[in-house]
Amino acid sequence: MSLYDRIPNNVNLSGDVRLQRALEKWLPNYLDWWREMGPDGFQEKDIYLRTAISVEPNGWAHFDYIKMPDYRWGIFLVPADPDARIGFGDNYGKPAYQEVPGEFRNSLRRIIVTQGDTEPASVEQQRQLGHTCPSLYDLRNLFQVNVEEGRHLWAMVYLLHGFFGRDGREEAEELLQRRSGNPDKPRILQAFNQPCDDWLNFYCFTMFTDRDGKYQLSALAESGFEPLARTCQFMLTEEAHHMFVGETGIGRVVKRTAQLMKETDDVRKLGGIPLEIIQKYINFWYTYSLDLFGGEISSNSADFFAAGLKGRFQEQKKYTDHIAAEGFVNIESVEDGKVISRPIALRNALNEVLRDEYVKDSERALARWNKFIAEEGVNAELYLPSPRFHRHVGEFANHDFDIHGSLISREEFERRSVEWLPSIEDREYVQSLMISVTEPGKIANWIAPPATGVNNKSFDFEYVRL
Ligand SMILES: [Fe+2]
Ligand SMILES: [Fe+2]
Numbered sequence: 353m354s355l356y357d358r359i360p361n362n363v364n365l366s367g368d369v370r371l372q373r374a375l376e377k378w379l380p381n382y383l384d385w386w387r388e389m390g391p392d393g394f395q396e397k398d399i400y401l402r403t404a405i406s407v408e409p410n411g412w413a414h415f416d417y418i419k420m421p422d423y424r425w426g427i428f429l430v431p432a433d434p435d436a437r438i439g440f441g442d443n444y445g446k447p448a449y450q451e452v453p454g455e456f457r458n459s460l461r462r463i464i465v466t467q468g469d470t471e472p473a474s475v476e477q478q479r480q481l482g483h484t485c486p487s488l489y490d491l492r493n494l495f496q497v498n499v500e501e502g503r504h505l506w507a508m509v510y511l512l513h514g515f516f517g518r519d520g521r522e523e524a525e526e527l528l529q530r531r532s533g534n535p536d537k538p539r540i541l542q543a544f545n546q547p548c549d550d551w552l553n554f555y556c557f558t559m560f561t562d563r564d565g566k567y568q569l570s571a572l573a574e575s576g577f578e579p580l581a582r583t584c585q586f587m588l589t590e591e592a593h594h595m596f597v598g599e600t601g602i603g604r605v606v607k608r609t610a611q612l613m614k615e616t617d618d619v620r621k622l623g624g625i626p627l628e629i630i631q632k633y634i635n636f637w638y639t640y641s642l643d644l645f646g647g648e649i650s651s652n653s654a655d656f657f658a659a660g661l662k663g664r665f666q667e668q669k670k671y672t673d674h675i676a677a678e679g680f681v682n683i684e685s686v687e688d689g690k691v692i693s694r695p696i697a698l699r700n701a702l703n704e705v706l707r708d709e710y711v712k713d714s715e716r717a718l719a720r721w722n723k724f725i726a727e728e729g730v731n732a733e734l735y736l737p738s739p740r741f742h743r744h745v746g747e748f749a750n751h752d753f754d755i756h757g758s759l760i761s762r763e764e765f766e767r768r769s770v771e772w773l774p775s776i777e778d779r780e781y782v783q784s785l786m787i788s789v790t791e792p793g794k795i796a797n798w799i800a801p802p803a804t805g806v807n808n809k810s811f812d813f814e815y816v817r818l
Contacts, residue, residue: 468523549783
């Protein structure tokens with residue numbers, strides 16, 4: 353582990369002068385991007401952050417005060433397995449690829465660029481949130497997520513520079529050129545062009561959109577292209593915290609709302625966020641995140657699985673048949689104004705198989721939040737919308753459904769969408785609550801404090817020195 357090199361790494365960068373030079377050329381451009389598009393207004397503050405210093409499961413992180421531009425962004429891969437094998441597909445059991453297999457060069461580059469693009473995009477989406485934090489604890493978590501998304505960009509840029517030659521270097525440059533929400537040079541995926549300008553959006557984003565990342569990274573973490581697998585495995589370690597921030601963040605808002613509901617019929621009067629608004633935010637981010645898995649029926653997913661490049665969630669742990677050449681999955685689509693279901697060959701339905709895992713995971717979180725409501729003695733429940741609702745990719749795109757998944761007309765959808773998706777008034781109301789609370793130990797009234805602090809510190813620890 354070369355921790356104190358200009359680019360901290362455990363890939364023996366100094367042994368590959370060409371690659372080292374290329375990355376050292378990219379580094380100042382990255383820092384320019386960070387200063388321009390990273391968290392606004394807090395670059396010179398000391399923040400209690402964790403930094404990756406090892407890839408060992410125990411003791412991989414070091415916590416201390418640091419200014420964000422001094423964060424040690426680096427390239428960390430889990431150790432290579434000299435006997436690594438391709439774990440699925442047509443080449444099952446053959447030695448893993450150490451170089452990019454020629455025929456999949458373009459699609460693999462596309463996968464890495466698409467994943468890489470999401471990392472800086474989310475930093476851009478969240479860059480103003482620091483000004484309205486509900487507590488110092490939350491402010492610190494926001495910045496932790498931001499610097500780690502920056503590191504994930506490094507992880508993908510390492511692969512582009514290291515394995516894709518000149519076009520990889522060009523792609524790495526473009527990752528710093530696109531901007532979230534910019535009509536001329538937007539980020540690649542739509543969920544990453546949506547504004548994330550209040551903290552309820554932020555928790556929903558880290559809950560639902562980062563969670564798509566978990567499933568994509570998990571599928572790539574068992575890739576037969578070993579450098580990609582090893583990179584994604586370590587990214588997942590960091591990613592777990594982002595989803596924790598999202599899941600517990602929404603949970604704390606829900607809990608606070610339930611507490612306020614015991615005191616009043618309209619939590620607005622006490623400065624809380626009504627459950628209906630929380631539900632609409634869930635509907636919005638959950639459905640945009642479902643789109644990120646791609647079409648239900650996909651020949652790309654079949655080709656990638658066949659090649660041993662992208663597997664299923666927990667491919668080794670959960671499955672015994674790693675060839676998946678047989679079997680069918682029932683996939684719904686719309687035909688003649690009706691939803692029908694038909695069997696699709698398993699390999700062509702792998703996006704849907706991965707999405708199913710995500711849906712189950714999201715349902716688990718919903719059940720937890722509903723428990724918080726029940727614990728306060730309030731009779732109400734949150735739910736997940738039908739996966740047909742509000743979709744822009746796949747079989748249900750270009751059709752309109754109500755929240756339960758019944759086909760409706762475009763007109764009806766437009767008329768009723770304010771029942772299901774945040775209206776301008778809803779967003780303005782949430783926005784009106786976003787007043788920064790920065791005294792250690794204090795918290796905004798619309799959210800409950802966390803159960804514990806960071807790294808065994810208490811909630812009233814000074815997580816950010818302002
Ligand atoms: Fe990430
Ligand atoms: Fe993340």
